Amino acid sequence: MTALHPRHQSIVHALVARAESGSTMELTMVPEPTRAESRRYDAVFDLAGRAAAILAEHGVGPGDRILICLPAGWPFVAAFFGAQVCGAAPASVALPTTFGAAAGFDGQLKELVGYLRPAAVVTTAAMIEATGDLADTVLIDGDAMVARAAAAQVAPHPVHLPEPDELAFIQLTSGSTGTPKGVMVSHGNLIAHLEQLTLATGWSAEDIGVSWLPLYHDMGLVAGLLLPLYTGGGGVVMPPTRFLRAPAEWLHLMSHFRGTTAAAPNFAYGYLADRVKDEHLAGVDLSSWRVVFCGAEPVNPTTIQRFTDRFTQWGLRPNVVVPCYGMAEAVLGITMTPPADPMRYDTIDRQAAVADARVVDVEADSPHALRVVDCGAPVVGTDLRIVDDQGTELGEDRIGHIQFRGPSRTVGYFDLPQATAEALDGAGWWKTGDVGYLRDGSLRITGRAKDLVIIRGANYFPSDFEQAAETVPGVRLGGVVAVGYLAEDGDSEELHLVVETELDAEQHDTLRASILSAVSARTGVPPVAIHMVPRRSIPKTTSGKVQRSLTRRRFVDGWTRP
Structure with missing residues (x-):
C-alpha cells in the first residue's frame, strides 16, 4: 500500500484550521430556491462549538454517540460537527417526509436507539412530538439548538482533538425499514x-x-460537506426533495455559485435529461462544472451520454462525469476514473460472463452483448483484488468477488462482531459482496452477490418490500420475492415483485392494487410491476432459501422455464 500524508490530523483539526485561516469561502444551505443561508468557516466552527456545549448540557461527551434525524440544513451541520467537537460520534438517518411515514417510522427509530444506544437524538420538534418517550434517551430539537447557538446563549465547548482510532461517525447502511448495520468510520x-x-x-x-x-448518505455527506471543509473550498447543499420536484434547480445553483464539483447516482443524469426543459434553463451557464462523481448504482453509458448531449449547449463539458465504485465500508470511494477522461466500457458476452465467469469481448450488435463500464483504478493507498468462491485470487478478465483493503477500510460494524468477522478475509481484505473483473488494473462491475435492490442510488432490503406485500390478504406468506431490474435503456433499477397467490385470475388486478398501496405506504417505493404466479412457483433451495437470481430470470426477464 502507498503511504498517504493527509494535510490534517482529523476533520476536527481541519475545521479548526479553516476557522483560523481567515478564508472567505462559505458553506451554504439552500432550503428553498429563494433562500440561501451562508456561513464562513469561522462561523461554522463557532456554531459547532456552541452546539457541542448544548449537547454537553444534555450529558453528551467523549465516546458517546448521537443520532441525527434532520433534513439537510444548518441544524444537521451543527449536530454533526457539534458531536465531533465534544468527542462524540454522530450517526444519521433519513427524516420521514410525510405524516404517514412518520407514524410508521416510530418503531424504526426505537430500534435504532436500541441498537446504537445514543446519548441523544437530535431531530425536529414534529418528530419529538410524534415519537414520544425513547426510554432514557434525550430528545433535542435541532432548530432550537441552532437558534440558541446563533444567539450566543452558550459559550463554545472546548475542542476535543481526536486520535486516529476514535470514531468520527457511524454510517448507517441503507434500508427502508428494519435496523441497518452501523459502519464505524474512525477519524483515521x-x-x-x-x-x-x-x-x-x-x-x-x-x-x-x-x-x-x-x-445521511455517505456520498452526500462526504462530497457535499466533508470534502469542501477538508480542502477549504466552498460547498452548497440543497434538499434532495427539491431536486426530485424540480431538478433544474440543481443546475441553476451550479450556475449561480459557479460550482465545479458534485456527485450523483446514475439515475440523476437520466432524470435531468428527461425532466428539464429548455425554458427551465434561462440564464444557466454550466461551463464552470469540471467533475461529477457517478456511483452508488450501476453506471449506464447511454444515460451519461444523454445527459452530456442534452446540456452541452449550456456549457457542460463533454467528459465531466467520472464513473467510480465504492461503499460505506470504504468511507466512500474504492476506485475512480481520472477526471476529464472519456468514459470507457467493454462489450462482453453475457452468457460467458454468467455461465463461465469469463470475459469474452463481442461486437456491440451481438445479441448477447453486455456493456460494462470502466470504474477506474483503486484510489491511492487502496489495494483491490478479485477472488473465486474459494478465495483464490484471479487474474485479469476473470469474474469473481471484489475485495479491497486500505487506510479508509472500516474498523467494522458497530456492536456486530460476527458480521464484521464474516466480512473480513485474511490480511485485512474486506468482502464487498459485489462481483466484477479487472482489466488493465481498472475495475468493472458485473453484478453483486448481495440481494440489495438499488433504486436511484438508495439500497433497499428485499425483505422490506416482501413483508409489506405479505400483509395483503390473498398473498401467500413466504411467497413474495422482491427484485431490482435494470432495463436495457433504463437509468436506474425498478422494483418488481413476484407474488404467489391462490386467488382466481379475475381477482389479480384488485390484488395488485392492494399490494401496490401496501408496499408504497410502508416503504415509499411503488413497484413498477407485480407478477402473479401460482403457489410453489418461486424457486427455492433444498434448505428453503429463495433463489432470487433464478426468480428474476424466470418471471422478470421473461424466462418461462427454469
Whole structure:
C-alpha cells in the first residue's frame, strides 16, 4: 500500500484550521430556491462549538454517540460537527417526509436507539412530538439548538482533538425499514480517505461543490460537506426533495455559485435529461462544472451520454462525469476514473460472463452483448483484488468477488462482531459482496452477490418490500420475492415483485392494487410491476432459501422455464 500524508490530523483539526485561516469561502444551505443561508468557516466552527456545549448540557461527551434525524440544513451541520467537537460520534438517518411515514417510522427509530444506544437524538420538534418517550434517551430539537447557538446563549465547548482510532461517525447502511448495520468510520479512516479523494480528483480550495444528495448518505455527506471543509473550498447543499420536484434547480445553483464539483447516482443524469426543459434553463451557464462523481448504482453509458448531449449547449463539458465504485465500508470511494477522461466500457458476452465467469469481448450488435463500464483504478493507498468462491485470487478478465483493503477500510460494524468477522478475509481484505473483473488494473462491475435492490442510488432490503406485500390478504406468506431490474435503456433499477397467490385470475388486478398501496405506504417505493404466479412457483433451495437470481430470470426477464 502507498503511504498517504493527509494535510490534517482529523476533520476536527481541519475545521479548526479553516476557522483560523481567515478564508472567505462559505458553506451554504439552500432550503428553498429563494433562500440561501451562508456561513464562513469561522462561523461554522463557532456554531459547532456552541452546539457541542448544548449537547454537553444534555450529558453528551467523549465516546458517546448521537443520532441525527434532520433534513439537510444548518441544524444537521451543527449536530454533526457539534458531536465531533465534544468527542462524540454522530450517526444519521433519513427524516420521514410525510405524516404517514412518520407514524410508521416510530418503531424504526426505537430500534435504532436500541441498537446504537445514543446519548441523544437530535431531530425536529414534529418528530419529538410524534415519537414520544425513547426510554432514557434525550430528545433535542435541532432548530432550537441552532437558534440558541446563533444567539450566543452558550459559550463554545472546548475542542476535543481526536486520535486516529476514535470514531468520527457511524454510517448507517441503507434500508427502508428494519435496523441497518452501523459502519464505524474512525477519524483515521476519514482523514485518509479525504486525502485519497483529493488526490484522485484534484479537489482544491478553489473548488465549489454543489450537492442535492442527502447528508445521511455517505456520498452526500462526504462530497457535499466533508470534502469542501477538508480542502477549504466552498460547498452548497440543497434538499434532495427539491431536486426530485424540480431538478433544474440543481443546475441553476451550479450556475449561480459557479460550482465545479458534485456527485450523483446514475439515475440523476437520466432524470435531468428527461425532466428539464429548455425554458427551465434561462440564464444557466454550466461551463464552470469540471467533475461529477457517478456511483452508488450501476453506471449506464447511454444515460451519461444523454445527459452530456442534452446540456452541452449550456456549457457542460463533454467528459465531466467520472464513473467510480465504492461503499460505506470504504468511507466512500474504492476506485475512480481520472477526471476529464472519456468514459470507457467493454462489450462482453453475457452468457460467458454468467455461465463461465469469463470475459469474452463481442461486437456491440451481438445479441448477447453486455456493456460494462470502466470504474477506474483503486484510489491511492487502496489495494483491490478479485477472488473465486474459494478465495483464490484471479487474474485479469476473470469474474469473481471484489475485495479491497486500505487506510479508509472500516474498523467494522458497530456492536456486530460476527458480521464484521464474516466480512473480513485474511490480511485485512474486506468482502464487498459485489462481483466484477479487472482489466488493465481498472475495475468493472458485473453484478453483486448481495440481494440489495438499488433504486436511484438508495439500497433497499428485499425483505422490506416482501413483508409489506405479505400483509395483503390473498398473498401467500413466504411467497413474495422482491427484485431490482435494470432495463436495457433504463437509468436506474425498478422494483418488481413476484407474488404467489391462490386467488382466481379475475381477482389479480384488485390484488395488485392492494399490494401496490401496501408496499408504497410502508416503504415509499411503488413497484413498477407485480407478477402473479401460482403457489410453489418461486424457486427455492433444498434448505428453503429463495433463489432470487433464478426468480428474476424466470418471471422478470421473461424466462418461462427454469
